[in-house]
Amino acid sequence: MSPTEPSKAATSALLGALRSMAVRWGLGVGLVALWQVLAMRAGSIFFPPPTEIAKRAVELWLSGPPSRLFLSDGVFQDILPSLLRLLAGWSLAVACGIALGTAIGRSRRISELLDPSLQFLRAIPGPALVPVFILLLGTESTMRIALIAFGSIWPVLLNTIEGTRTVDPVQLDTAASFRLPRGALLWRIVLPAAMPKIFAGMRISLALAVILMVVSELVASTNGIGYRIQNAQIMFLLTDMWCGIVLLAVIGYTLNRLFLTIEDRALNWHRGARGRSAA
């Protein structure tokens, strides 16, 4: 390659990357800019301009000492506890959901027997159970983690049941013909085969867990992101409220992306196999 060619290739690669970034973020940035312009012109207190929101967010959360990465107290008082409760509740839901779901899914009779009851339990709106949980478990973190876990277990549980129930019969026959022992059947055939559905269930559970985390903090709580949003509403601090909403959007989006990356890796084979059969 002559000296000019590598730099030409680099330039066009750079342009390509910029173009795809523009496409990706263009609409979003455009909408935010529109909001900014409209807010500065019409000035409704309910929709403060994005610049105000950003400024307040920095004040609230990024004005701490350098030793703590500039994070302010608010982060440690509200954001961190919320996130920890979220993760604790969700992990509990995932662990129990996969374990129970596998046990139920192995037996067609049991899964058919339990199906209507599980559908019923899953349909109970999480918020409707808040009073129950408060009365049973008080108003501390235990109640919140329990609510998050109880509410978000259903997608994982039901998808795991579905996934372990619908293993390809040819794969089951193959395992039987090679006399694979029970443990091998479970760990090397049933669970890997059910992985795509289990992951899908986990992802929905995650979104549900975020919702329940907020719900659990809107009632009788003293800290947390939800609490702060509600507090801001009561005190009519609209910019603060919007900071909370944007923060939730960022958290939800980031968690989802993180999960997708992990799922991508783990389910590499599934995409390959599916692409093959579609071809």
Place this chain on the structure above:
Amino acid sequence: MSDTLEFAAPSLPSPASGGGKGGGSAAWGRTASALRVALGVVAFFLILELITSLGLVPAIYLPRASTVVERMAELMVDPKFLKQILATLEAWAVGLALATLISVPIGILIGTSEPAYKMSSPVIEFMRPIPSVALIPLAILLWGQGFSMKVILVAYAAAWPILFNTVYGVHDVDPIAVETARCFGLKRRSMLWRICLPSAAPLIFTGIRISASIGLIVVIGSELLASTDSGIGSYILFVSLNGGHMDSVLAGAAIAGIVGVLINWLLGLIDRRLFAWRYLGATAR
């Protein structure tokens, strides 16, 4: 992009397949199925009754299952409570209809235009995870604590799954179908009506089903958390604040669950009626 699709997979017991067992005639299969459902429900109730009768937790905190069922029966014949159910369903239905009317056309526009598709995907990805509960405080400020607030929240929450599924359904039509249509000289508009929409319809309906469940949760949640003046959620809140009658609280929550199950079941029936062609091959082995 498959999470919404997986979630709505109807949880049907699979028909009796090979493996040594004889499969009976269809009518017996259906009766057996119904019996199994009934048996499951009864078994579930019995287990609950057993647990709650053990007295692990005082009855004021966790009453016996039979007490709750009694209370449920009382509520279901109480005209005041029935009014609450109606109020909840009203807000839910209007919000869902609104979401459908907005999301389906926009979804079709986005799905059929490649540049629009590329540009809106990231935005939709970002907006989707915003929990509508987080917007309750804002909604209260903007629209008070009444009917309109509930409807707008439901519409907001329900719009995303429908939009998502519409875009995906219209965008990812089977390319062979499209090629075949083009060979027959179909123009762009007929292509839309005759190929894309019928092919996308099941997916769009799945999106509506998902939104129906989410919408119900959002409406009851907003009733509870925003202390509105009507609805199942407001009933639960009222009862729990005034003396904490656990049997009523649990009865209210259970009825909410049953409403959800009924709606899902109904929509499932409609799904299988309208889109029977989609399921015909599924049970064949």
Place this chain on the structure above:
Amino acid sequence: MLSVAELAYSYSSEKPVLANVTFAVVAGEIVSIVGPSGCGKTTLLKILAGLLRPIKGDVRFQGEIVRGVPAGLAMVFQEYSRSLLPWTTVTGNVELPLRYKKLDRPARARLVSDSLEAVGLSGFGQYYPWQLSGGMQQRVAIARALAYQPKLLLMDEPFASVDAQTRADLEDLVAAVRDRFGITIVFITHDIDEAVYLSDRVVVLSTSPTTVIDVITTELPRPRDQIATKALPTFVEKRSAIARLIRRRNADSLQHPAPRE
């Protein structure tokens, strides 16, 4: 090696599939089973493997009645893409059944590489099954069965989903495998040519309720060749005989007059 006595099976009380199937397989033979569509060939193979229990009659493998899958038996299925596990590599797939056979790692590795070499897939261990063509996937399935070192290999229409050219190669592979390892092979096919070409004997089944119409010895010399063997008059004679048997039984069951020959 294998003896089948008066086997009967039905999926429901009204519709018997197998009525009375009796035949035997000698060690080291290649026996094929042919019959019209829907006569229960796959069901029969599953019963031979111990995956299904017959309603009447029994199967004896090396003298013992088959109750559940016996040791020393391996199966190759028609749907190779569904039988191979997509989440693990070719090596992982071939090795999986060996893990529960009380072998140490080097022994397993040797078996895997030997069987991959026997099917002509030596360099493909690290690929995933779905990255390979249909014919190669079926070879992996055969390698997996071979590595298991079975005495009896059961194959269910193994080449039905493969194109004609690949099928010819795979047929010759099966013959070579029998010669090299001395395994007994029972395979099901709807292709009469394939049955006559590959086997020592052909079991011809009727339509359901299925019985054995006849067992035909192919009497063709070995080693066989795709072109030369199929041109022999014995080949033509045997395949026509079998075709006639099936057609006549077909016609009988459809209650049409048998066509003039």
